[in-house]
Amino acid sequence: xxxxxxxxxxxxxxxxxxxxxxxxxxxxxxxxxxxxxxxxxxxxxxxxxxxxxxxxxxxxxxxxxxxxxxxxxxxxxxxxxxxxxxxxxxxxxxxxxxxxxxxxxxxxxxxxxxxxxxxxxxxxxxxxxxxxxxxxxxxxxxxxxxxxxxxxxxxxxxxxxxxxxxxxxxxxxxxxxxxxxxxxxxxxxxxxxxxxxxxxxxxxxxxxxxxxxxxxxxx
Numbered sequence: 001x002x003x004x005x006x007x008x009x010x011x012x013x014x015x016x017x018x019x020x021x022x023x024x025x026x027x028x029x030x031x032x033x034x035x036x037x038x039x040x041x042x043x044x045x046x047x048x049x050x051x052x053x054x055x056x057x058x059x060x061x062x063x064x065x066x067x068x069x070x071x072x073x074x075x076x077x078x079x080x081x082x083x084x085x086x087x088x089x090x091x092x093x094x095x096x097x098x099x100x101x102x103x104x105x106x107x108x109x110x111x112x113x114x115x116x117x118x119x120x121x122x123x124x125x126x127x128x129x130x131x132x133x134x135x136x137x138x139x140x141x142x143x144x145x146x147x148x149x150x151x152x153x154x155x156x157x158x159x160x161x162x163x164x165x166x167x168x169x170x171x172x173x174x175x176x177x178x179x180x181x182x183x184x185x186x187x188x189x190x191x192x193x194x195x196x197x198x199x200x201x202x203x204x205x206x207x208x209x210x211x212x213x214x215x216x217x218x219x
Contacts, residue, residue, distance in 0.1 A: 020047040020062075026103070033077065036108055040070050054197070062111060065189070066100060070109045080107040083198060086172040087112075095168040095194045097186070115186035115196050124182060127193040128161055132182060138162050139169060139176045146170075174198050 025043055030036035041058065048060035048068065056076035062068040071077045084107060087099035102110035118124050124132050139162075142152045150156075152170070157163040169176060178184060179195065186196035 020044075025109075029105070033074070033106060033108065036106060037071055037073075037076075040108055041072070044068060044070060061114070063114075065114050066111050067114050068109060068111055071107070077107050079197075080110050083112070084110060086174070086198060090172065091167070093164065094171070095164055095192075096172070096198050097188070097194055097196055113188065115188055115194060117183055117196060118185045118187065118193070121182060124185060124193070127187065130161065132180070132185075135162065135165060136176060136180045139166060139179070142166050142170075143176060168195065172198065 025040070028036065028039045028043060030039050044058075044060050048062060051059040051061055051067065053059070053072070056073055056079050057069045057071050060068040060070070069080065071080055080102065083097075084099055084102050086096060090096055097115050098113045100111045100113070118127075121132060128135060130138075138157075142157065145156075146152050152166060154163050157166055168174070169179070174195070178198070184195060184197045186194055188194050
């Protein structure tokens with residue numbers, strides 16, 4: 001059976017990675033952030049395997065163990081900044097993707113560990129022993145309790161998996177809303193469930209809420 005990880009490794013064998021120079025890439029600097037982003041995207045797209053695009057960033061396969069994320073707009077830069085800071089300050093057992101390197105000058109790009117995305121709800125349940133919807137419901141309940149003045153403790157949560165998720169989300173101020181997507185979860189090399197994309201913080205969600213009036217129950 002050919003897995004997604006097999007396909008990624010096969011792609012890695014065929015990409016033009018020998019022509020990708022990290023020194024050249026990291027020295028790219030345009031006159032404006034948008035110009036820098038465009039030049040970074042052009043350089044990476046011609047030399048690396050494109051893994052996918054979200055609303056704010058593109059991901060490229062840098063090696064058999066590392067992924068390059070490049071912002072495509074200001075929101076992407078903000079998400080990179082958030083992931084960089086969260087990763088630097090995270091506890092050793094935090095359920096997040098590790099960040100190895102990043103642009104020190106503008107946060108237009110970062111390099112993180114390669115994580116295999118969770119395939120579907122069934123696989124998520126296999127690792128979590130919970131449906132994703134139940135995890136989100138529990139996190140929202142913990143957040144509501146905390147907002148009312150309560151202290152969410154390990155004893156209060158009374159479940160090791162949910163406690164680990166809550167600690168990660170709460171310590172990093174990750175927006176619970178952004179975890180309600182199966183493709184934001186993945187499996188790391190230690191065969192553990194982690195948050196694959198965690199750059200959308202509660203501050204960003206608050207701004208969206210102020211602008212649109214939506215997602216109030218996630219704050």
